[in-house]
Amino acid sequence: MNHQVHRLVPHVTDGTADADTVTWARAMQAAFLGPRMDPGDLARAAAAYAGQRLRGVWETADPAPVATLRSWDAQMSVPGGELAVDAISSIGVRSTHRRRGLLRAVLVDDLAEAVRTGTPVAALTSTQGSLYERFGFGLATWTRSISLDTRAARFRVPEPTGRLRTLDVATLPSAAAPVQDRARRRHPGSMARDAGSWTPLLTGEVGFSGMVPDRHRHAVLWSDATGRPGGYVVYRVARGWGETGVAEVAVLDLQATTPESYRELWRHLASLDLVGTVTWSDASVDEPLPWLLADPRPVALGTSREMLWLRILDVPAALGARRYPVTDRIVLAVDDPARHAAGTWAVDTTDPVEPRATTTGDEPDVALDAATLGALYLGGVDPRVLARAGRLEERTPGAAGRLARLFAAPSVPWNGIRF
Ligand SMILES: CC(=O)SCCNC(=O)CCNC(=O)[C@H](O)C(C)(C)COP(=O)(O)OP(=O)(O)OC[C@H]1O[C@@H](n2cnc3c(N)ncnc32)[C@H](O)[C@@H]1OP(=O)(O)O
Numbered sequence: 001m002n003h004q005v006h007r008l009v010p011h012v013t014d015g016t017a018d019a020d021t022v023t024w025a026r027a028m029q030a031a032f033l034g035p036r037m038d039p040g041d042l043a044r045a046a047a048a049y050a051g052q053r054l055r056g057v058w059e060t061a062d063p064a065p066v067a068t069l070r071s072w073d074a075q076m077s078v079p080g081g082e083l084a085v086d087a088i089s090s091i092g093v094r095s096t097h098r099r100r101g102l103l104r105a106v107l108v109d110d111l112a113e114a115v116r117t118g119t120p121v122a123a124l125t126s127t128q129g130s131l132y133e134r135f136g137f138g139l140a141t142w143t144r145s146i147s148l149d150t151r152a153a154r155f156r157v158p159e160p161t162g163r164l165r166t167l168d169v170a171t172l173p174s175a176a177a178p179v180q181d182r183a184r185r186r187h188p189g190s191m192a193r194d195a196g197s198w199t200p201l202l203t204g205e206v207g208f209s210g211m212v213p214d215r216h217r218h219a220v221l222w223s224d225a226t227g228r229p230g231g232y233v234v235y236r237v238a239r240g241w242g243e244t245g246v247a248e249v250a251v252l253d254l255q256a257t258t259p260e261s262y263r264e265l266w267r268h269l270a271s272l273d274l275v276g277t278v279t280w281s282d283a284s285v286d287e288p289l290p291w292l293l294a295d296p297r298p299v300a301l302g303t304s305r306e307m308l309w310l311r312i313l314d315v316p317a318a319l320g321a322r323r324y325p326v327t328d329r330i331v332l333a334v335d336d337p338a339r340h341a342a343g344t345w346a347v348d349t350t351d352p353v354e355p356r357a358t359t360t361g362d363e364p365d366v367a368l369d370a371a372t373l374g375a376l377y378l379g380g381v382d383p384r385v386l387a388r389a390g391r392l393e394e395r396t397p398g399a400a401g402r403l404a405r406l407f408a409a410p411s412v413p414w415n416g417i418r419f
Pocket residue numbers: 031032088089090091092093094097098099100101102103104105124125126127128130131134
């Protein structure tokens with residue numbers, strides 16, 4: 001079935017969105033099993049979409065779309081640099097209209113616009129793990145939950161350094177945004193937080209909670225001895241101390257620009273009175289926390305979850321935007337039914353400052369599909385593992401190992417912000 005996709009530009013005045021955007025937001029919320037909201041709350045929730053692109057499929061005479069998608073331009077860190085990506089979210093289809101190709105229609109339309117405007121990569125986080133590979137998205141970063149038994153935690157550096165300051169709704173965006181911008185450069189795959197997400201991060205007033213405020217959230221900024229801000233943490237009291245006498249705190253976002261700021265933010269969390277446990281569900285898979293402590297046992301590592309899915313839309317631009325730790329020339333044959341990444345590409349890093357991916361008639365060293373290339377792009381998975389899984393074919397002996405050395409990232413890719 002051929003679905004006509006339309007675009008909607010949100011208009012936001014005095015913190016509330018226009019009527020069409022509100023109708024769009026209501027349809028999107030319903031697809032995600034969100035609560036029913038009164039129009040005022042919905043208009044405030046939808047104000048976060050200012051400057052973003054809304055898409056939908058509308059049926060005749062019904063003002064509410066049957067399918068929704070939201071996207072915006074975001075900066076993402078890549079090894080040795082950064083890249084503008086098409087960040088995609090809010091893909092929802094009315095429960096009565098599923099499995100008729102509506103997700104496909106809105107997503108294909110959005111990707112086509114990203115290609116037209118020269119955006120080399122699309123990025124999303126997903127509610128389900130099986131949806132997006134068929135559209136060429138590969139799983140590029142993971143997170144892992146971590147928890148700290150604060151009463152048993154002893155820091156190897158015994159004395160705190162720097163200064164801590166609490167932030168409120170008025171001060172969080174201006175104080176934390178520049179810190180996040182610096183911190184994310186330490187982790188390939190880390191995305192810039194979009195402007196509209198700072199206030200809800202602290203108030204808890206998000207559409208999916210029906211804009212019900214969460215008054216148990218706190219934000220703390222750490223600055224070094226010179227007064228330069230170096231990190232922040234936003235956390236919520238997940239369980240109060242009333243029942244058991246011991247509260248539990250959940251980290252919502254923690255960004256550190258230096259080892260010192262990382263240590264002092266964790267020291268702050270560990271020192272909270274009345275708290276027994278601090279948890280963080282979207283931590284990096286390689287958190288240094290256990291190494292800060294005299295005894296690592298108070299740290300418990302939990303389950304991994306998939307986080308960021310990447311779709312390479314422009315191979316020369318995407319591969320040329322990152323840096324590589326070794327010089328090599330490897331030929332990749334990329335299969336992509338949507339054609340965006342299809343071709344035989346020579347990835348040549350002989351000039352480390354200007355690596356290039358160009359089309360070639362040479363025999364490929366490796367054959368893979370577009371989703372596998374997206375998974376590999378940040379260096380978050382070893383190509384030899386993908387070869388063992390049959391996701392990548394070595395056409396010349398040892399090519400997967402060469403690819404592993406070429407694509408290796410300077411630090412483990414991580415994005416701590418679901419969007
Ligand atoms: C980036 C994000 O926003 S992630 C959020 C995804 N949205 C949600 O979880 C909200 C609730 N769910 C929904 O709104 C819908 O069920 C959606 C968006 C997941 C799917 O929408 P639909 O219009 O039914 O999908 P559509 O018919 O276009 O299917 C596209 C393909 O995905 C497959 N697919 C769709 N839903 C699922 C699913 N739940 N599990 C596995 N495969 C699925 C279809 O079989 C189809 O495959 P094919 O084209 O290879 O044959």
